[in-house]
Each structure stands twice: as C-alpha cells, then as structure tokens.
Amino acid sequence: MTAISRKTIYPLLSKRVNLAPRTATCSYVRRKFSGEPTGPRVVSQIPGPESLNLLNQLDKIQNTDAVAFFADYDKSCGNYIVDADGNIMLDMLTQMASIPLGYNHPRLMETMRKPENWTPFVNRPSLGVSPPSDWTQLLKKDLLSVAPSGMRQVQTMSCGSCTIENGLKAMFIAHERRRRSGAPPTPEEMSSCMCNIPPGSADITILSFSGASHGWTLGAQSVSHANWTQKLDLKSMRWPVATFPSLRYPLEDHEKENRQEEQRSLSEVADKIERQMKDGRPVAGCCVEPVQSAGGDNHASPWFFQELQKICKQNGVALLMDEIQTGCGSTGKFWAHEHFSLPEPPDIVAFGKKMLTGGFYYRENMRPQEAFRIFNTWVGDPSKMVLLRAVLNTIREERLLNLVSSTGVHLLKGLREIELKYPAFIRNARGLGTLCSVDFPNNSERDKVIQGLRNRGVNTGPSGDRSLRLRPSLIFTKVHSDIFLEVLESTVKDIMA
Ligand SMILES: Cc1ncc(COP(=O)(O)O)c(C=O)c1O
CATH class of the missing domain: 3.40.640.10 (Type I PLP-dependent aspartate aminotransferase-like (Major domain))
Known part of the structure; x- marks a missing residue:
C-alpha cells in the first residue's frame, strides 16, 4: 500500500471539525458500544503535536515514514480511533483492514477477562x-x-x-x-x-x-x-x-x-x-x-x-x-x-x-x-x-454479513451521488459490501483528499495510484456511512474551490 509519508503531507485543509454530538446512531452500535463517540472530533491537525513528538522519538530507532499518527487504543471505541492528541476519527482503514469488530468490542474484552x-x-x-x-x-x-x-x-x-x-x-x-x-x-x-x-x-x-x-x-x-x-x-x-x-x-x-x-x-x-x-x-x-x-x-x-x-x-x-x-x-x-x-x-x-x-x-x-x-x-x-x-x-449472532451488505449498498449509492455532482474530480465508485473505493484524477489529488478527510476526522487509505480505499470494520453502519459521505463531499468541495 502506498503510505502517505509525512514528507508528502499537503497543506492542511484544516477547519476544526466537530460533528458531535449527533443524536442518531444505529441501534446495533448503541446496544454494543455505549461509549462509541457520536461523530468525529478534531482538536489538532493530524498528526498533532503529541503524535509528532512520539514520531521523533520512534524515528531515532526505526524508519517511521509510513506512520500517519500514534493511536490511543484504550480510548478507541467501536468505529472510532482516538489518536495521541485526542482527535477522534471515524476509522475506515481499520489497521490495514484487519480489525473485524471495531475497537474494544465488548465481546472480545469479555473473552480476555476469562482466566480459562x-x-x-x-x-x-x-x-x-x-x-x-x-x-x-x-x-x-x-x-x-x-x-x-x-x-x-x-x-x-x-x-x-x-x-x-x-x-x-x-x-x-x-x-x-x-x-x-x-x-x-x-x-x-x-x-x-x-x-x-x-x-x-x-x-x-x-x-x-x-x-x-x-x-x-x-x-x-x-x-x-x-x-x-x-x-x-x-x-x-x-x-x-x-x-x-x-x-x-x-x-x-x-x-x-x-x-x-x-x-x-x-x-x-x-x-x-x-x-x-x-x-x-x-x-x-x-x-x-x-x-x-x-x-x-x-x-x-x-x-x-x-x-x-x-x-x-x-x-x-x-x-x-x-x-x-x-x-x-x-x-x-x-x-x-x-x-x-x-x-x-x-x-x-x-x-x-x-x-x-x-x-x-x-x-x-x-x-x-x-x-x-x-x-x-x-x-x-x-x-x-x-x-x-x-x-x-x-x-453469526449479530448477522453482521447482512449489516455489511445493506451498509455497502448505502455507501456505494452515496459515493455514486457525490460522483455525479463532481464528475471531473471523483469517479469509478465501486465496491462489494463495504469494501468500496473511488478514483480521483491523480495521485496528488487523491492524497490531498486522504489528508483532508483525516483532518476532518475520517481515516481512510490509498490504493493504487489514484484510488481511495475504504475498509471499515464489520460493525460500520449507515449512520457511519452518512457521516463519511458528508465529510467526503465537504473535503472534495474545498479541494475543488
Ligand atoms: C491481498 C493480500 N495478501 C497478502 C497480504 C500480506 O499480509 P500481511 O501484511 O499480513 O503479511 C496483504 C496485506 O496487505 C494483502 O492485502
């Protein structure tokens, strides 16, 4: 995967973003994650001062060019990752697509508590x-x-x-x-x-x-x-x-x-x-x-x-x-x-x-x-x-494959709507389930979108030379999808302005 190196970070499209509090969150997540944030909250540019400080320390002992930010995994919850500066991001990259049930899922925490x-x-x-x-x-x-x-x-x-x-x-x-x-x-x-x-x-x-x-x-x-x-x-x-x-x-x-x-x-x-x-x-x-x-x-x-x-x-x-x-x-x-x-x-x-x-x-x-x-x-x-x-x-018990399918349809529909509004900038929305992607005119515009999204509290990643890779976990819902789509559209608008 082409990591966004610190060295290639684009001028930050930073407006302080706070989409919380939202009243609506889907009932699945409300039942499972009482502590899940209701939306992204951005308090610094990303990486923020604490991430940069930690990056300096780590960089003394290993190559850190792929590090985007340091995370606080204790505070991360459900679909949201919290970084070392307290930024709360909707995570649609989920550790290179490897977190199945979001952060600190109660079922996994319970499993870990059992001595057997x-x-x-x-x-x-x-x-x-x-x-x-x-x-x-x-x-x-x-x-x-x-x-x-x-x-x-x-x-x-x-x-x-x-x-x-x-x-x-x-x-x-x-x-x-x-x-x-x-x-x-x-x-x-x-x-x-x-x-x-x-x-x-x-x-x-x-x-x-x-x-x-x-x-x-x-x-x-x-x-x-x-x-x-x-x-x-x-x-x-x-x-x-x-x-x-x-x-x-x-x-x-x-x-x-x-x-x-x-x-x-x-x-x-x-x-x-x-x-x-x-x-x-x-x-x-x-x-x-x-x-x-x-x-x-x-x-x-x-x-x-x-x-x-x-x-x-x-x-x-x-x-x-x-x-x-x-x-x-x-x-x-x-x-x-x-x-x-x-x-x-x-x-x-x-x-x-x-x-x-x-x-x-x-x-x-x-x-x-x-x-x-x-x-x-x-x-x-x-x-x-x-x-x-x-x-x-x-x-199995939560029928998450059904959730992924229905959320995926909603997400793809939303991506296609944005694509129709900005056809010169965003195209080729595609996906199976929530494994979705869209293309931008080139590598540099795509990277601007990724950085712009991150500074508005949405974590995504690149794929290929011009695609945005979406890899949320299996508990990503239509509500999360709407938050993402709103942030994506405002990011695209700002970049095109
Ligand atoms: C399709 C595919 N195969 C293999 C790998 C390698 O897996 P790992 O990074 O766990 O070594 C990856 C990792 O991104 C992958 O996406």
Whole structure:
C-alpha cells in the first residue's frame, strides 16, 4: 500500500471539525458500544503535536515514514480511533483492514477477562510439534466452521505474507509430487536441491497479475506488482505476470467492453502458461485476489474468475485465491469468491487480517505428504483463535454479513451521488459490501483528499495510484456511512474551490 509519508503531507485543509454530538446512531452500535463517540472530533491537525513528538522519538530507532499518527487504543471505541492528541476519527482503514469488530468490542474484552482463556497467551506452542490437546477441536469448531464450501483442510500461519509464502510452497510441492507420479524423490533431486539447482530445486513458476499485492516476503513480493517499494532492490523470481483486466465502472453499465477486456486478460494467461511449458519452466500455480486491493481496488466479473479457474484446471495449474484482505465478511459474504459461483473450490484460499490469524484452506491434492515441508516454529498462534471464536460467534449472532451488505449498498449509492455532482474530480465508485473505493484524477489529488478527510476526522487509505480505499470494520453502519459521505463531499468541495 502506498503510505502517505509525512514528507508528502499537503497543506492542511484544516477547519476544526466537530460533528458531535449527533443524536442518531444505529441501534446495533448503541446496544454494543455505549461509549462509541457520536461523530468525529478534531482538536489538532493530524498528526498533532503529541503524535509528532512520539514520531521523533520512534524515528531515532526505526524508519517511521509510513506512520500517519500514534493511536490511543484504550480510548478507541467501536468505529472510532482516538489518536495521541485526542482527535477522534471515524476509522475506515481499520489497521490495514484487519480489525473485524471495531475497537474494544465488548465481546472480545469479555473473552480476555476469562482466566480459562489465558493459557495460550502465556504458553505459545509450536503447533506443528506439540499442539494443545484441544487444537483439533478448535480448528474444527472455529476455522473449519467458516471454511469455503468444499474445503476441509486447514493450515494456520502467523501472518499474511507467511501464509502466501507457504501457499506458494504447497503448490510447488503438489506439482512436483504429481510430476513424480507419487514416487519418492531421487538421490539426485535430494542432493541438487541442497545447492539450489535443478532437478531438486525445480524450475517451476507461479503466474500472477499486474497490480497484485500478496505480501512482503521474497516469494510473496515476487507475485506482487502493485508498488515498487515492495520490490525494489530485491531478487524477484522470474515468473510470468499477466495483465489484470482493466474494467470500466459501474460494471453493469459496461458489460460488453469489460467482457472483451477480461477475454484479453484470460488469453494472455493461457498464452503465458503455454509458453512457460514450452520453455521448460511450467506454471505450478496461479495467485489472484478476488478484488485487487493495494493495486487500486480492481474488480473483475464472476465470469472472469470462472474462466480463470477453468484455464488453470485444464493446464494442471493450482489456483490460490488470496482472501487475506477480502475474507471474513467485508464484501457481505464471508469469502469474496463466494460472489463468483465457482463450480468447484479454489485449490488454496489464503486468509489473514480480520481473521486475526494467518493461514490457508486447501484441497486434499495440496496436502504435503512429509513432515517439515510446510513448517515453522509456531505455524500460527492459538491465542488468536481464542479471539477469533468470539469474532465468528459475533458475526453469526449479530448477522453482521447482512449489516455489511445493506451498509455497502448505502455507501456505494452515496459515493455514486457525490460522483455525479463532481464528475471531473471523483469517479469509478465501486465496491462489494463495504469494501468500496473511488478514483480521483491523480495521485496528488487523491492524497490531498486522504489528508483532508483525516483532518476532518475520517481515516481512510490509498490504493493504487489514484484510488481511495475504504475498509471499515464489520460493525460500520449507515449512520457511519452518512457521516463519511458528508465529510467526503465537504473535503472534495474545498479541494475543488
Ligand atoms: C491481498 C493480500 N495478501 C497478502 C497480504 C500480506 O499480509 P500481511 O501484511 O499480513 O503479511 C496483504 C496485506 O496487505 C494483502 O492485502
């Protein structure tokens, strides 16, 4: 994600903003968060003096160029984050899209108060070697209870990048096992892999898309193409990259031309797979995000994903659906790829962020057959599973997917209304659920909007080179959406004035 560096902060569009008190707040949030602020309250420019002071101190010991402000997590509540200066911001970025139920959700606080939940925090196990005796039950009851349809295998990991790294490995291992027809590796394969050379270190590849963003580790950044800062100076694998469809929005108004563009991208995928095979560097797997997030909130149609899966299947290429940012409900379905009606599950579905733990679901054919192939010290963290159970139960009991869907429709409608009023400045409103985005004429205008919103008490983020990324948590309601839309319109008006 392109962080807004302090160095690029634009002249502040600062009017002191105080949208509180509002009488209306939705009943869901009123019931759950008696302490949730009724609106943003801005008392300083952001970052304010205390954030800048803390930034100076931190900067002495690490790079802080991506830090936007310091937060006071004790005071943050529900949809609102409070910064070190006491500014109260409606948070529509939510820690890089990773807070499922807002700040200090009573259900999570209650979970933490119970002594019976403390053991995994105090004794972090090496899950691959000595898992706790209730581990299988935890996986079944929690992670498998929300597994994508048709997927019954799961592997936890600590973070998203680590998940992708191991998902890539699983696809390579499965590919080579198939090539050997299940026979054990030869002595030559076992010795050559120790020197990083074929045949043991196989010359096989992963196909990814322009604009993709799958993480920061060496394998994950090799399949990422959203941002040069993710890649510069690093040795990337020479793997094929196909151009992701560049569609016109709203999708429903441009079906014909979008279909042609998707067909173009799919032909490129098929060509690249064929060429790699001819060159003796076959494609073992394909990584794709259901909605490209850091690359600019780029959507493609269900048809595109169905066809992509078909091409992968015809060519023996495993399909990894990266749901790290889109999973856990923010599109109104638990997994974004449920919107695509795929005839069969992807081979791997990666999760992280709002799921609080990294990991991936996989089909039986992706299961490693030997110990220590998909492995590290912790392979996950059971303390996160304690919290995840509370998150999943809350999503079910409070019907939060319905809330996300209806709020998403309202939010998108509001964005489209603003777009109609200021067509030269704001366009391409798009979204699934509350995972929404709009475009501005260029990078600099977009960054002005982000800073302007922040100084009016709304925290959002960039995506791609001109898009505004909205990633509220699952308890974001129409009332919050209206607050945002009002602030967005006044920010746009001020910038255009
Ligand atoms: C789609 C996607 N994949 C992978 C990652 C990497 O996850 P993490 O930052 O937890 O390593 C991200 C993070 O932003 C992401 O959005």
